[in-house]
Amino acid sequence: MNERIFRVLEFNKIIEQLADHAASSLGKDSARRLKPATELAVVKQLQAETDQAVQILRLHGDVPFGGISDIRPSLKRAEVGGVLNAQECLQIAGLIYGGKQLRRFVDSLEELEVPLIREQVANIQPLSELEQEIRSCIDDHAHVMDGASDKLRAIRAKIRTSESRIRERLDSYIRSKSKMLSDAIVTIRNDRYVLPVKQEYRAAIGGIVHDQSSSGQTLFMEPQAVVDINNTLSEAKVQEKAEIERILRELTVSIASDLVPLKVNVEALAALDFIFARAKLGQSMRAAMPTMNDQGYIEMKQARHPLLDQDQVVANDIVLGKDYHAIVITGPNTGGKTVTLKLIGLCTLMGQSGLQIPALDGCQLAVFDEVFADIGDEQSIEQSLSTFSSHMTNIVEILGQVTDRTLVLFDELGAGTDPQEGAALAMAILDEVVKRKARIIATTHYPELKAYGYNRDGVINASVEFDVQTLKPTYRLLIGVPGRSNAFEISRRLGLNSELIQSAKQLIGTDSTSVEKMIESLDTARRKAEQDYDDAERTLQEAEQLKRHLEKQWHQFEQERETLYKKAEQKAEQAIEKARKEAEEIVDTIRAMKHQSALKEHEWIEARKLLDQAKPELSQKTQEQTISKRPKQEQTLEVGDEVKLLTLNQNGTILEHVSNNEFQVQVGMMKMKVKRQDLQLLKRDNPVVERPLATIKGSNYHVKTELDLRGERYEDAIQELEKYVDDALLAGYARVSIIHGKGTGALRKGVQEFAKKHRQIESARPGGMNEGGSGVTIFEFK
The missing domain is CATH 3.40.50.300 (P-loop containing nucleotide triphosphate hydrolases)
Known part of the structure; x- marks a missing residue:
């Protein structure tokens, strides 16, 4: 793309804004080299990268790019055999650390779909060993530490000892010969510790003169007593410099051995900083992805x-x-x-x-x-x-x-x-x-x-x-x-004489006048269309607001209705529970008088079952369901018909037509009068006649002589067994088979324990060869 267009459209100003949003010199350099792409696939990928970075910034605010700098010049020097200084080594360690921090940050974004960002981050190599090697030698202030080598530690200990001895000697001079000194201080000249001695006392002090003041009245002298110690100190400093250079040379060799991954890290971090700079620029402009x-x-x-x-x-x-x-x-x-x-x-x-x-x-x-x-x-x-x-x-x-x-x-x-x-x-x-x-x-x-x-x-x-x-x-x-030109209208509003404006109108051509009138007509039509659109938009918003209000009111109504249903159910359940407790008390009282009654145990079991089943299943729409299930009035009921009691959800048989709207119904051992609207005809074939409960053996109460519990959970199996035994007793069976399988034996033990506790079971034995063996238990009732 031609360079002139960047200047004409001021695209260079956009580039500078983009560079300002980069976090490192790597990103700024990439931003300043930005040129528009001309291939659709490339442009789409660039836009996708920016959009994914915007997602991360929107959710997490910022991205860690700390410690990253442009180390490419240092890498080039290491590649050609140069020795890097401590500052350059520290910058390389900082880039490695910054890369690891950024990689950890992106890896933690498990909830975001940012594959292009992850692809760039995957190129970053940890290089932890190289970073640790540099950090163990150089501190955060780019100073080679004593621990970089044993030799360096010893040399610096020698330097500190020499400096201490020199200061002690010079301090003694200050205390004993302060009158001979221009100032009571120890200073340094030519890397040697010296004292400021007055000119006239030069011979009294003795030693080497390293410098003098501008007036010549003060000489900076190294007393003879510290010359040898200063020499020792200078030698130690030379050794220190050589050892530091050796350490930096070794670090440079280590860095050179990792040149390829380091260059990859630089490219990846530059690309990521550039991508997030584009995202930050978009956020600052409240921009959108095209x-x-x-x-x-x-x-x-x-x-x-x-x-x-x-x-x-x-x-x-x-x-x-x-x-x-x-x-x-x-x-x-x-x-x-x-x-x-x-x-x-x-x-x-x-x-x-x-x-x-x-x-x-x-x-x-x-x-x-x-x-x-x-x-x-x-x-x-x-x-x-x-x-x-x-x-x-x-x-x-x-x-x-x-x-x-x-x-x-x-x-x-x-x-x-x-x-x-x-x-x-x-x-x-x-x-x-x-x-x-x-x-x-x-x-x-x-x-x-x-x-x-x-x-x-x-x-x-x-x-x-x-x-x-x-x-x-x-x-x-x-x-x-x-x-429109609007020249005449503007002139009129600015105060030009109306006669002059009219004369000017007569001078312009007919075609120009027609065009202006056409434009004025179009402009008027446009304004009216915009006004109509605004009115329609306002009406639509009012309608939507009304709709939301009505939906809110309807929702409140539904909630209130649901609350009323629940309250009604609670009251009904409380009433039923109260009646059930009263019935329990009556049954217990009668049971205590059992020795005075000829009733059998299974008759009491059936009575108890009917009491349990008498509780209706209420719901939020009980009334509508009940009404919908009631029989049509034209259906006629006869004695012997099998019917369903809608209020109790139980089946029974009609014994007598008491009146036009009432029937006597046998439900188990109980007889009751029931309204016609609470009965539903089930069938009329083979009517069941009334007989005492004690003689219903072989009647229409259908119960199998065996119960298969295989595959059931333990708790469900015991619950099903208890109900089955009650039903078998009601049917008058003397013996039943409980199939529990062999398995681990847990279900068999549970069945046998149940039999021991049930007072109507006389014995429980394993099945014989022809009865299923140990996988079956035979119950015999009293």
Whole structure:
């Protein structure tokens, strides 16, 4: 892509903003080298990377890039055999640490789908051994530590001892010969410890003079008593320097052995810092990810110029490339035509660079091979070119490269020459670019171009709105409506004489008047349509608000109804439980009198069962269900019919027709009178006649003589066994078979324990050879 477009559209300012959001020099360098891509697949990947980084920033706020710096120059020196200094080694350790921190952070984001970010992070090598080796030798202040080697520790101990001895000697001089000194201090000259001695006492002190003051009155002397110790100290410092250099050389060799993974780490961290810088820039602009295409289709919703104040700039909807390929924008100066032109071009460059654009979600941008622009005053004094000549030179160059994968931006096309010739030339240029199927946005002042969009396929007029009342532009782009000059109206509001304005109107041509009236009509229709749309939108919002209110009221009603149902159920359950307890007490009282009664045990079991089953299953819709289950009135019931008692959910037999609306029904051992609406006919075949409960052996009470418990859970099996024994006793069986299988023997033991505790079971024995063996237990009842 041509470099000139970056300057014309001010893309370089976007680059600088992007670099400011990078956390390291690696990211800043990548940002400053950014160029728009021209392959759709590459652009889509760049946008996906940015979007995934935005997801991470939105949920976690920031990403750890601390300690990362550009170590590429140091790596190059290590590669060619140079020795790195302590600061360079420390920066390499910092980059290794920063890479590990970033990798741990991304690995912790298990809930996010960010495959492209994870792919970059996977390239980072830990290199913990190299980092530890550097950290064990160099501290956080880039100082080689004593522990870097045993030899260095010994040398520095010797240095400290020598310095201490020197100070002790010099301090004794200060105490005993302070009158001979200009100042009672110990100082250093030429890396030697010296005293400031007055000139006249030079011989009294003795030793070596290393320096003197500017006046010559003070000599900086090294007393003879510390010369040997200073020599020892100097030798130790030379040894220290040599040992430090040896340590750094070894560290450099270790670093050189890991050059390849270190370079990979640098590239991965630079790429990640660059990706997150793009995401941060998008967040600062309140931007959205565009969907990219290679069909030349642009659709931006509420797009804002990225270099203007985002709280002040006017947002516009822009569509290009589907129903029309060219937009001709007309309107007054300072109305925002050029801003709109740059907005489209700049957003295109940003989209192709992997940057999100300041617009609403759902926008689309096209990938172009080239973006050309002829914007601003290109007059060149050096080349002695006029404004028109400069523009035409640029346009000629553009026309030589235009294809169907090109976006062309023309500002004030044909300006700078005779209006009629300029307008004709502008239309000819537009025709040529449209014929090549490029995407074009052009601005102009020429009235002849206002009707251009009506006479050409694939071209549409647009304008920037101007508020005549306030005499200020609104900066709104109106696609489909050409701009009005508003010269007469503006002049009237500024106080120009009405007669002068009327004379001017008579001087303009009929065609121009017709065009202006047509534009005025279109503008009036547009305003009315916008007002109607606002009214419809307001009505829709009110309807939605009313709908939400009604839904809320209905929900409250449902909750209240549910609460009432639950309260009714609770009251019914309490009443039933109270009746059940009373019945239990009566049964217990009668059972205590058992020796006075001829009733058998299984009759009491059936009575108890009927009491348990007498509790109805209530629900939130009990009343509706009961009503729906009641028999139709035209059904007739006869003595002997098998019926269902809807209130008790039990089956019984009609014994007597008491009255028109009441029947006597046998339910187990009980007889009761029941209303007709509470009975449902089941069947009329083989009516069961009334007989005492004690003689129902072989009757219609159907119970098998064996119970299969195999495969059941232990608790469920014992519960099912208890019910079966009650049913078998009611049926009058003398013996039944309980099939429990062999298995682990737990179920068999449970069955046998149950038999021991049940007072109606006389014996429980394993089954014989023909009865199922140890997998069966035979119960014999009393």
